[in-house]
Amino acid sequence: MNGVHDMGGMEGFGPIAPEPNEPVFHHRWEARALALTLAAGAWGRWTLDQSRHARERIPAADYLRMSYYEKWVAGLVALLVESGLVTRKEIEDAHAASGAEKSSPRLTADSVAVSLASGRPTLREIAAAPRFAKGAAVRARNLHPSGHTRLPRYVRGKLGTITRHHGAHVFPDTNAHGLGEQPQHLYQVRFETRELWGSAQRNAVYLDLWESYLEPA
Numbered sequence: 001m002n003g004v005h006d007m008g009g010m011e012g013f014g015p016i017a018p019e020p021n022e023p024v025f026h027h028r029w030e031a032r033a034l035a036l037t038l039a040a041g042a043w044g045r046w047t048l049d050q051s052r053h054a055r056e057r058i059p060a061a062d063y064l065r066m067s068y069y070e071k072w073v074a075g076l077v078a079l080l081v082e083s084g085l086v087t088r089k090e091i092e093d094a095h096a097a098s099g100a101e102k103s104s105p106r107l108t109a110d111s112v113a114v115s116l117a118s119g120r121p122t123l124r125e126i127a128a129a130p131r132f133a134k135g136a137a138v139r140a141r142n143l144h145p146s147g148h149t150r151l152p153r154y155v156r157g158k159l160g161t162i163t164r165h166h167g168a169h170v171f172p173d174t175n176a177h178g179l180g181e182q183p184q185h186l187y188q189v190r191f192e193t194r195e196l197w198g199s200a201q202r203n204a205v206y207l208d209l210w211e212s213y214l215e216p217a
Helices: 026-041 048-056 061-065 068-082 088-091 109-118 192-197
Strands: 137-140 159-169 184-192 206-210 214-216
Touching: 026 048, 026 061, 026 109, 048 068, 068 088, 068 206, 088 214, 137 184, 192 206
Parallel strands: none
Antiparallel strands: 137 159, 137 214, 159 184, 184 206
């Protein structure tokens, strides 16, 4: 979707100031936000792509003022309510409703390390052969979907070159909306910075893009 979250190539936000020796978490509540997100996700009520889309749906003014993990909390609250795991009133009251069913957690403390190490592989086998070969010239399609997509605005309509084929992977545009994995071939595509932004420097940006995002150039 075209939202404020898609900031790649946008101007006016000032320079990026790297923080030397930046800690993993700046505040203890940030670690808890991550832990709650992982623990709730283990129930399997939503996909990784749905969790990303939940953050994208945060109103623009709120998104811009929120810190990184504030966005995670806001997205998690939306998913918890939408999935029926909790009610909006329970969130506001900060405790379970009287008589609410209690369940044991799916992700226990002793299984966290194994769960994080294994991740959620998205590689799939499909019958269709890849449409593009390494070295092929392609153009990113000028798409403007209303839902989730991994095709950033700054690359739409731009020319690039296939540099690698990653196999077939879960398609986020459908997986974010409960429409199934519908895996597609995934490619690494090289875009020259002068093609993207008219830069005189000879640099390049590499993006992993699904097959339906691309067309022959």
